[in-house]
Amino acid sequence: xxxxxxxxxxxxxxxxxxxxxxxxxxxxxxxxxxxxxxxxxxxxxxxxxxxxxxxxxxxxxxxxxxxxxxxxxxxxxxxxxxxxxxxxxxxxxxxxxxxxxxxxxxxxxxxxxxxxxxxxxxxxxxxxxxxxxxxxxxxxxxxxxxxxxxxxxxxxxxxxxxxxxxxxxxxxxxxxxxxxxxxxxxxxxxxxxxxxxxxxxxxxxxxxxxxxxxxxxxxxxxxxxxxxxxxxxxxxxxxxxxxxxxxxxxxxxxxxxxxxxxxxxxxxxxxxxxxxxxxxxxxxxxxxxxxxxxxxxxxxxxxxxxxxxxxxxxxxxxxxxxxxxxxxxxxxxxxxxxxxxxxxxxxxx
Ligand code: NAD
Ligand code: GLY
Numbered sequence: 349x350x351x352x353x354x355x356x357x358x359x360x361x362x363x364x365x366x367x368x369x370x371x372x373x374x375x376x377x378x379x380x381x382x383x384x385x386x387x388x389x390x391x392x393x394x395x396x397x398x399x400x401x402x403x404x405x406x407x408x409x410x411x412x413x414x415x416x417x418x419x420x421x422x423x424x425x426x427x428x429x430x431x432x433x434x435x436x437x438x439x440x441x442x443x444x445x446x447x448x449x450x451x452x453x454x455x456x457x458x459x460x461x462x463x464x465x466x467x468x469x470x471x472x473x474x475x476x477x478x479x480x481x482x483x484x485x486x487x488x489x490x491x492x493x494x495x496x497x498x499x500x501x502x503x504x505x506x507x508x509x510x511x512x513x514x515x516x517x518x519x520x521x522x523x524x525x526x527x528x529x530x531x532x533x534x535x536x537x538x539x540x541x542x543x544x545x546x547x548x549x550x551x552x553x554x555x556x557x558x559x560x561x562x563x564x565x566x567x568x569x570x571x572x573x574x575x576x577x578x579x580x581x582x583x584x585x586x587x588x589x590x591x592x593x594x595x596x597x598x599x600x601x602x603x604x605x606x607x608x609x610x611x612x613x614x615x616x617x618x619x620x621x622x623x624x625x626x627x628x629x630x631x632x633x634x635x636x637x638x639x640x641x642x643x644x645x646x647x648x649x650x651x652x653x654x655x656x657x658x659x660x661x662x663x664x665x666x667x668x669x670x671x672x673x674x675x676x677x678x679x680x681x682x683x684x685x686x687x688x689x690x691x692x693x694x695x696x697x
Contacts (some may be wrong), residue, residue, distance in 0.1 A: 350561040354487065354568045356575045358507040362487060362568075364560050368514035369400045372448075372475060373408025379510045380446050380471050382409030386436060388459040389450040390419040393477050396520055401450055401475065413439055417455070421600075424454050424494045426502070432462045446471040446509070452478035452525075453485035457503070460491030464506030471509040477517040479529025480605070483536070483563035484584075486511045488571040505576055513564075515556050528605025530640045531612070533559060535586050536566040538612065538633055542677030548636060583679055586671040587612030590646075590693060593656035597648045609642035614653075618696030619672045629676050650694035657693075658686055 349365035363375055385405055389398055394416045405412045415435045417423040436447075449459030449472060456474050463472035474486035492503025518526065530552065537545030544562045552559055567584070574581040590611030594602055602610075613634050620630040634644050646653070657668065667683045670692065674680055684692065 350557060352561060352564045352568055354507070354571060356489060356507050356571055357505070358489075358509065360507060360509055360511065362511040362513065362564050364482075364513040364515065364557055364564070366514070366557070367516045368512050369397055369475070369517070370404050372401055372473075372512050372514075373404040373406070373410060375512055376405070376410075376446075376448075376473055376510060377408045380473070383411070384439070384441055384445040385410040385412050385448055386439065386441060386445075387412060387414040387448045387450055388417070388432060388455055388462070389414065390417050390423065390452075390455050392419040393451040393455065397450060397477065397517060401448065405448070417458070419451075419454070421454060421494070421499075424458050424492070424499075426493055426495065428458060429462060429493050432458070433466055436462070436466050441466070441470065443467045443470055446473065448473045448475060449486075449508075450475045450477065451481070452476065453481045456481050456486050457490070457492050457500070460489070460506055460508065461493055461503055463508075464491055464504045469506065474508045474511040476511065476513055478521060479518060479526055479560075480532050481529075482513040482515065482560050483529065484532050484567065486513070487564055487567045488581075489575065490577075513560055515560060518556070524603055524605075527641060528603050528608075531587075531605035531608045531637070531642055533563055534636055534640070534642075535584070535608065535612065536563045537636075538616075538673055538676060539566070539583050539586055539671075539679045540677055541566050545632075545636065545676050549639070579681075582669050582681055583671055585669075586673070586679055587615060589657050589668060589670060590614050590653055593653040594646055594648060596656050597652055606643050609637045609640075610644060610646040613637060613644035614646060614693060614696035615670065616673050616696065618692045619674070621695035622672075622692070624672055624674050626675070629673065632676060633673065646697060650690050650697045653693050653697075654690035657689055 476486040489507035492500035495501040591608040594607040619625040
């Protein structure tokens with residue numbers, strides 16, 4: 349078992365271990381005294397893990413109710429947000445009670461936004477069950493729902509009180525969803541952790557506890573420097589500006605992880621073409637992505653991608669901060685005029 353502490357607007361621990369769901373009650377009661385608790389989960393994850401979680405919470409003295417949403421990105425909606433708020437109000441949950449988010453990033457983002465806004469904020473515990481949610485979305489306090497106009501358009505920064513990463517839950521994850529998480533894991537190695545990048549050349553599962561803790565420490569270090577995403581936190585968007593454009597071009601047929609992998613490959617090749625990184629680093633990055641079975645060639649033109657990237661919500665005026673790998677373990681933010689974006693994408697496509 350490993351523990352990483354995050355000191356942001358709230359200080360909290362992230363516990364990483366095997367079969368932790370069965371100790372979730374005991375672990376949580378060290379932080380939140382037993383009270384009324386609502387578990388928010390999706391139908392797939394609830395069927396697999398809610399019984400054990402509820403037993404553990406009940407044994408520790410919590411009085412537990414659960415609300416289940418359908419699985420999938422569509423559930424991160426205003427309708428479910430209001431539905432859950434009404435459920436909490438009907439259950440007369442008070443400010444001294446708490447929420448448990450059991451699931452992937454969809455459940456975590458939605459439950460976090462509910463926790464941040466119900467009664468102007470009640471405590472919540474993240475229990476991430478996908479690799480992506482363990483290494484990324486459950487850490488750092490970004491919560492959100494989607495609007496018709498786009499993803500994550502309504503949300504707040506609101507840190508959890510505790511995160512419990514039980515990596516035994518990864519055993520039931522479909523391969524494609526596990527792979528989405530691998531793209532984010534590789535991302536940390538490229539951004540600022542060359543030793544992690546090297547470790548990822550060996551099979552990931554035998555070293556999963558170590559790898560998850562490594563990624564979380566990387567994210568923790570960035571979040572502590574820039575909790576509200578005004579600067580260095582944007583490094584976490586490596587491959588995401590192009591990746592989001594690829595997802596949109598494909599009408600979300602291409603998964604997030606595959607799109608991020610293609611985006612990372614494009615921006616890495618562009619970096620070499622622009623003289624920022626060496627050919628050896630470019631080749632190693634592309635080879636590592638490929639070794640996981642992640643795609644590195646994109647079916648869309650630079651023109652199509654650039655057109656969509658222009659409307660990225662992270663655009664700042666007439667510039668977009670591109671995350672460029674200068675070397676493995678050294679990425680930098682490069683403010684780029686939007687007029688240059690298509691050329692840069694073309695250099696890497
Ligand atoms: P997800 O939550 O939709 O989970 C993917 C699928 O896996 C779902 O169908 C779910 O039911 C299933 N699943 C989850 N855990 C399982 C398990 N252990 N066994 C079997 N099936 C399981 O997707 P995700 O990839 O975890 O998260 C994506 C979301 O995270 C997006 O909405 C994205 O915007 C968000 N996100 C947020 C942040 C942040 O900082 N808040 C960062 C990255 C991504
Ligand atoms: N996933 C990006 C961030 O948390 O900032």
